[in-house]
Amino acid sequence: MNMKDYSNGVHPTWCPGCGDFSVLRSIQLAAAHLEIPREKMAVVSGIGCSGRISGYMNTYGFHSVHGRSLPVAQSVKLSNKDLTVVAAGGDGDAYAIGMSHTLHAIRRNVNITYLVMNNQVYGLTKGHTSPVSQVGLKTKSAPEGAQDTPVHPGLLALGAGASFYAQGFSAEQEELVELIKAGIDHKGFSLINIFSPCITYNKTNTYDWFRKHLVTCEQAGHDDPENLTSALSVLQETQGLMRGIIFRKTGEPTFEENHHLANNPPMIEVPLEPTAEKFQRWTARFRLDG
Amino acid sequence: MSWKRTILIGGIQGEGVASTGINLMKALSGIGYYTYGERKFSSRIKGGNTHIMITISDEPVTCVTSNINIIMAFDHETIDENRHLLSEDGLMLADEKLGMEDAAIVSLPLTKLAKEHGSPLMKNTCAIGFLGKMLDIDRGVLEESIKRSYQRKGEKVVNENMLVLHGAYTTQVEKLEGRKGIPVLSQSKQEVMMLMGNDAIALGALMAGCRFVAAYPITPASDIMEIMSRVLPDEEGLMIQAEDEIAAVTMCIGASYAGVRSMTATSGPGLTLMMEGLGLAGMTETPLVVVDAQRSGPSTGMPTRNEQSDLAALYHAGHGEFPMIILSPSTIEECYELTIDAFNLAEEYQCPVILLSDFNLSLSPQTIEAIRYRQPDINRGVIAVEKDLMEDNEDAFERYALTETGISPRVFPGTKGGIHKVTGLEHTVTGRPSDRKGNRAKMMNKRNRKFASLQDQNSLSVEEREGKILCLTFGSNWGVLKTTVKDFGLKVDIAHIARIKPLPVDQLKKLFSRYSKIVIMEQNQRGQLAGIIKQELGFHDKIISLTKYDGEAFRTKDVAAQLERWCNE
DSSP states (O other): OOGGGGBOOOOOOSOTTOTHHHHHHHHHHHHHHHTOOGGGEEEEEOSSTGGGGGGGBSSEEEEOOTTOHHHHHHHHHHHOTTSEEEEEEEHHIIIIITHHHHHHHHHHTOSOEEEEEEOSEETTTTSEEOTTOOTTOOOSSOTTOOOSOOOOHHHHHHHTTOSEEEEEETTOHHHHHHHHHHHHHSSSOEEEEEEOOOTTTOSSSOHHHHHHHOEETTTTTOOOTTOHHHHHHHHHHTTTOEEEEEEEOTTOOOHHHHTTOTTSOOGGGSOOOOOHHHHHHHHGGGBTTO | OOOEEEEEEEEETTSSHHHHHHHHHHHHHHTTOEEEEEEEOOSSSSSSEEEEEEEEESSOOOSOOSSEEEEEESSHHHHHHHGGGEEEEEEEEEEGGGOOOOTTEEEEOHHHHHHHHSOGGGHHHHHHHHHHHHTTOOHHHHHHHHHHHHGGGOHHHHHHHHHHHHHHHHOOOGGGTTOOOOOOOOSOOOOEEEEOHHHHHHHHHHHTTOOEEEEOOOTTTHHHHHHHHHHGGGGTOEEEEOSSHHHHHHHHHHHHHTTOOEEEEEOHHHHHHHHHHHHHHHHHTOOEEEEEEEOBOSTTOBTTSOOOOSHHHHHTOSSSOOOOEEEOOOSHHHHHHHHHHHHHHHHHHTSEEEEEEEHHHHHOOEEEEOOOOOOOOOOOOOBOOGGGSOTTOOSOOOTTOOOSSSOOOBOOTTOTTOOOEEESSOBOTTSOBOOOHHHHHHHHHHHHGGGGGTTTSOOEEEEOOSOSEEEEEOTTHHHHHHHHHHHTTOOEEEEEESEEESOOHHHHHHHHTTOSEEEEEESSSSOHHHHHHHHHHOOTTTEEEEEOOSSSOOOHHHHHHHHHHHHHO
16 A cells, blocks of 8 residues: 555645645555555544545545534544544644543543644634734734734643644654654554644744754653653743654553443444343333332 | 322422432332322522422323422422412421421421431431321332332341331321322223433433433433433443533534444533534534433523423524424323434434423423333435445545435445545535535535425324314423313313424424414423424414413413413404
């Protein structure tokens, strides 16, 4: 299998040079490397430029509503554990309208991967402030510059108990492919925050800007992704401007394990027709001797 | 005519008033009586007044009576709030601990006996004892019922409760001597069950093969998620408590897309949040079952009071236009049957289905003839078979194929040859976004024609009583209406509607043409069902609204008075 097998040939709606192209290629490459059968993969996305990504995969794809990729992605996985489920969306999806879903998905630890294509601006609405817009970024909705403290995805995720948190950069595609593979391989919820520059509406956080500011885990002196204290402190020191696997905790029980689903057959295979014996059991409490 | 007695048990919330009533109902049901319990409680955990009003009869009961025969009070408020409802020969009983100095009130040593033989909380058992004795119920029956409900708490608690019960049965209360109990039953005992609407809905869902429930707690729908959280793990299913109602409904859409029958249950405030999900299910043609147990609105409204005011919003639910079904059960039995139907219809028509309940239907326990086991018909709708699938396994399966019926074959992720796209955007036959006008019109028309075959299915139940006028209603009002016309001997034909959307227009027209006056009875201010019917059918000059919106269920004597007036006009 190669990258092309995972492309449906639809030409993306993104601006030439958009960071999202690299994210799309990286998912396709990761799927090819992991040899995931096309029909066994489902990509679930939110709304915005990033949300279109599910439409370009030669796999099952569900383009949901703004902020809601995670509720759909989690239940798809819980309904059919044989699927590889990748949720994807933008910083508005993840850190504004869907923020609560992000935090609760982290807490649940369902075995899916979430890619946040973070460009720090609302592109599809034509240039509005995002919850991760840098203070001072001038947008159509903040002509004087954004004022609110930006959300810090790394500290937020680790604070909520993430079992896997990584950051990637569209311009570092090889690394991004490896991060996505590691995320998919991780048993539990993996969140990958990807700096994916918007070349049209964010003239501040450009490719060059990221090249200049982003450091690797190694450069930041963070050599053990299992070390939470170190992860938290480098995220703080770098103001989140780093890439690589920042935190990974193996052996953390997944939602499926906690809810006794791990050893069940996929839920879609459970027979629907109830037996008389089950009916007796379910109605026992309504009977007068129950 | 059948006889009826109504007992109201009231006290401080959190002290077991409702369970006392339910224990009594179970014991009575066990010896052949029919019971119906209407609960009143406040939106708080402990404190505040609560009561359960129980009507007992030799025939099925579907609502409480307007008057009360016995009030059993654990607090002052129970007497103050309800004594005006007492029948002429009615009796007020109160815990002597309350020190009620009122000649009309009989004080009983409820707390005293409870303390003597066990603990003060056993005053509930003590009350059951006095009531049982007064009603001439064999003590053994109550013993069994109390044993069952306390067995989990251990032998000591059971034994103490037995002593308290015995104490109540053997204590002589002068003012109660010589009072008649409830009439002895003549008919043979049927196998019965006692359940409330929410129980029946949960049971129906299980029977229909629902294996995934995502919900957010809300009164009066929470019982459904609670039951599912107990049962589903044993069925290799899952109840997931979502972070909000938006997540709950969207999770159900995901599960359903993946091929699992799923459901969420909520009430007005949650429903408002779920509008987004209804639209997504409508646009993506994903089956979805949502239970809406209505309560008083708007906003947080009165969370523990009855109302049927979500209907108008639901009928026009969501932005944009998409097909949706609204089913409206009016009895416990219908809660069970229509829930099974809801799952079939959702998959057959690939659209959201709302099961519209209300506070009183969802939360009023009732004795009914036992629901019998029958393998339900499970119709999963059109699902792609081998020949429909793409040999090359490319992303080109026509999930939204333009068929004559408007219904296109579904395929679940994981299926080879079925790869396609799903999107909340307008889309092509393979699910790719498209805003071309030709495609848009075709897709809108496709979705819109799905219900052609549903329109003819009967969804009205009519009971003819040589009436010149017809009274049509839905939900818990039906139980009140049915009882009203029977108890008051009214010559009014009555009907209830089980499917409000799509509205059975032809059936309604045919029915309405036979009457000069049609009363539409509903629990909201503006006559929402009447409004919908007028909008779809006309009949403006024939339709009159009978409404109530104070949070309390319709009462038979008020309904009778109003219907009589309209009959004689």
